[in-house]
Amino acid sequence: MRSWKRCISLLAALLLLLSSLLPAVPHVHAADDPVKLPDEEVRTYVYSFGAGGKGRLGHGDFNNQMSPKQIEYFRGHKVKAIAAGSEHTLVLTEAGEVYSFGRGGYGQLGHGDNEDQSLPKKVEALAGIKVKAIAAGDHYSLVLTEAGEVYSFGYGLTGRLGHGDDENQSLPKKIEGLTGIIVKAIAAGGGHSLVLTEAGEVYSFGSGSLGQLGHGRDAHQRSPRQIAGLSDVKAIAAGGLHSLVVTEAGEVYSYGSGYYGQLGHGDTMNQSLPKKMEALTGIEVKAIAAGGMHSLVLTEAGEVYSFGNSYHSQLGHGSRLNEPIPKKIEGLTENIVKEIAAGNEYSLVLTETGEVYSFGLGDSGQLGHGDGRIKPVPEKIQGLSKVSVIAAGLTHSLVLVEEIIPNSSIAPHEATFDKNPAEQQDVVVSLTLNGNELTGIWNGPAQLAAGVDYEEDGSTVTLAKLFLAKLPVGTMTLEFRFTAGKARTLDIM
Incomplete structure (x- = not known):
């Protein structure tokens, strides 16, 4: 019995050591937390x-x-x-x-x-x-x-x-x-x-x-x-x-x-x-x-x-x-x-x-x-x-x-993109519009080009991999704006 306990303890210590050697995964909360925000404005x-x-x-x-x-x-x-x-x-x-x-x-x-x-x-x-x-x-x-x-x-x-x-x-x-x-x-x-x-x-x-x-x-x-x-x-x-x-x-x-x-x-x-x-x-x-x-x-x-x-x-x-x-x-x-x-x-x-x-x-x-x-x-x-x-x-x-005014929402609120442009894939974002319409997506002061940087079909937005591949390394925030209600944000890391 004691030998089994000793083995389990050694295994746990080994797993802890291995986990410390793995790179930390960054996690950034969206500016608009859907749990905290009301559905209405x-x-x-x-x-x-x-x-x-x-x-x-x-x-x-x-x-x-x-x-x-x-x-x-x-x-x-x-x-x-x-x-x-x-x-x-x-x-x-x-x-x-x-x-x-x-x-x-x-x-x-x-x-x-x-x-x-x-x-x-x-x-x-x-x-x-x-x-x-x-x-x-x-x-x-x-x-x-x-x-x-x-x-x-x-x-x-x-x-x-x-x-x-x-x-x-x-x-x-x-x-x-x-x-x-x-x-x-x-x-x-x-x-x-x-x-x-x-x-x-x-x-x-x-x-x-x-x-x-x-x-x-x-x-x-x-x-x-x-x-x-x-x-x-x-x-x-x-x-x-x-x-x-x-x-x-x-x-x-x-x-x-x-x-x-x-x-x-x-x-x-x-x-x-x-x-x-x-x-x-x-x-x-x-x-x-x-x-x-x-x-x-x-x-x-x-x-x-x-x-x-x-x-x-x-x-x-x-x-x-x-x-x-x-x-x-x-x-x-x-x-x-x-x-x-x-x-x-x-x-x-x-x-x-x-x-x-x-x-x-x-x-x-x-x-x-x-x-x-x-x-x-x-x-x-x-x-x-x-x-x-x-x-x-x-x-x-x-x-x-x-x-x-009913607020619209998006999911997910954060996404990752591959640092290797050749491996980059499209990012799909689901929309819940609640009677509103998407008026545009913004990256800071710059507005994304509809039909080029992204495609919208009413319920989803697809961010083009060519657009994502051009993004600099780091975390940035895209802002989704609607005809009424609050804007929503997507953190891309």
Whole structure:
């Protein structure tokens, strides 16, 4: 038995010695690992429509757009969020960068000046700070960072910027009054601001002339102050002169101006303290939106309720009668709504199928229907699909479209060629196109000649041995490009 074990040990040692004498085989991973890469790529496009004054639509001019028009600047950018203010616009990319355009007269664009911008311009002062969310109000802006900090800039009247004064800010400035508090959501209104913390608490600052700050008095607040009595809040909304919050339990509270019934309490009284909306008892609310003088509520079931001012039919009920109590919009009952937005005197809703409906005042094209007419009931915006986010401002609108592009793939991802040209063979590469087409193969800056360097028959590419024989010794990468989706690479060694 011991002699057998000794023989096995000697054999293993011999094999180890022989393996050490063999040349090492180089192995280079492809740049695009098929296991790690998704089968799909998401591309985003931003469209704007409505009033174009001061360049707020981002098209390089000041013209109104009666129908959605793509903002060319954002082709190739991955956009995450959009925000429409009174006369300016903010756009947030997946990289955490903020772009602004439109009116800059109060510094609300954050570029260190008061110049208008008719094309998107990156807010350089935020370089190195990854932004998580954006909000655009009446001539001012708020940004929320990944670290939970809030910066503000623009018009400072009534303390809406939260810096303890009424000064305008032309560059983003961190709100020191929120130091030590992790913020998860922000809202910018007509002249007041709301922030929601990770702990579910709400702070407010700015104009409190009608109780919209929720502190029990009609006074301005120039630094953030916690609203007593509100807890477990999951969403906030700041309107022209009123505020809405929804709790984790799906209950809605409102305060501020109630002149048109926009607080939903069945009367036209102002409220300086948050008051629960009893009319929604038993209805679990998912999201809220506060417009100039009206409100929208989205339920977990995908239904929409509206209340408040309806002078231009912005409530979507087919009439101009104000509604002091939440009323379901019957014109949307065939749709499951996933997002709502309230502008000054109009409304937008986004369905689960990626379609957008609008209603209310459309004089500047903010409804996107190609005309300036009032729409008394929800009407689908033609030509828009695959929409993922909507935003409504004073008189202009934005939508974010997400298009899923299937990626093509190749196999194998690496190949070898013989250093002896006389022994070289063709290399066959299989293609999975997923509806795309191969547009070319590149070796660095040089494009391979189809029909000479390679042949394609739709499902395979054959790299010619004469082409391979001309390659210098070493490893190089060929890039396969397609009509859509990501390029794929083949390492040849």
